[in-house]
Amino acid sequence: MNSREEAKLLLSTILNSWDEFSTRLKNMKGEDLEIDLFSQIDFLAQLDEVQGTISMQMMQLEKHLFEMNEKRLSKEDLSFKKESQQVLKNIQSKLTIAEESYREIAEEVLRRSEDRINELTDKILEHHQTLEASKRRTGLELDEENELRGLRDSLESYREIRMESVLNEAGDPIIDQLDSQMLASDSALLIDESSV
Structure with a gap:
């Protein structure tokens, strides 16, 4: 295949990719904007892939065209x-215009995504607050939380003592386990505190 044939094939591929991209973008602006949020985000990712492919193919075609020596061309x-x-x-100019449309659509989808995340966060906090309110109404103490704090303090004391008695604390599996358990305790306490 000569350089011109390769360039023709590449140009055809670019035009097909552009057609796919512009069709998807038009669909996204119209009826597909009404589809569920997860599908929209996937759709945006697909548009990004197609646009990246077009850009890469355009660079390849430009390289082929550059390599075509004008003095030797028919x-x-x-x-x-x-x-x-x-x-x-x-x-390239159409891609620039399409990019603006893409950004507008992406901003809309991401705004909807942020709104949904906020809605879900509010529901989760409301659920935790309801649980906390019911605990107060029934007068239940947070025995598990107090026990966990005590256990964590004990683990920390043990770790300090262990570190003093071990020559090579970096390779000590017990210290590693203590660190791991303390981290797990801290995480559980943070979850409990964040649910209030």
Whole structure:
């Protein structure tokens, strides 16, 4: 396959990719904007992939066109090269315009995503507050929390003592286990505190 044939094939691929991208973008602006949020986010990712493919293919075509030595080109090859360069310029300007539309759609989807995250967070906090209110109404003490704090303090004391008695604390599996258990305790206490 000669350079012109390779460039033609690449140009055809770029035009097909552009057609796919622009069709998906138009669909996203229309009816597909009404689909569920997860699908929209997937759709945005697909658009990003197609746009990246187009950009990569355009660079490859530009390289092929650059490598076509104008002094050795037939009239037909020279005409093809100029037409291809013009097509690339047109696609590049269309991509710039499409990018603006894409950004607007992405901002809308991400705004909806943020709104949904906030809704879910509010529901979770409301649930935890309801649980806490019911604990207060029934007068239940947080025995588990107090026990966990005590256990964590004991683990920390043991760790300090262990560190003093071990020569190579970096390789001591017990210290590693203590660290792990203290971290787990801290995490549980943070979850409990964050649920209030």
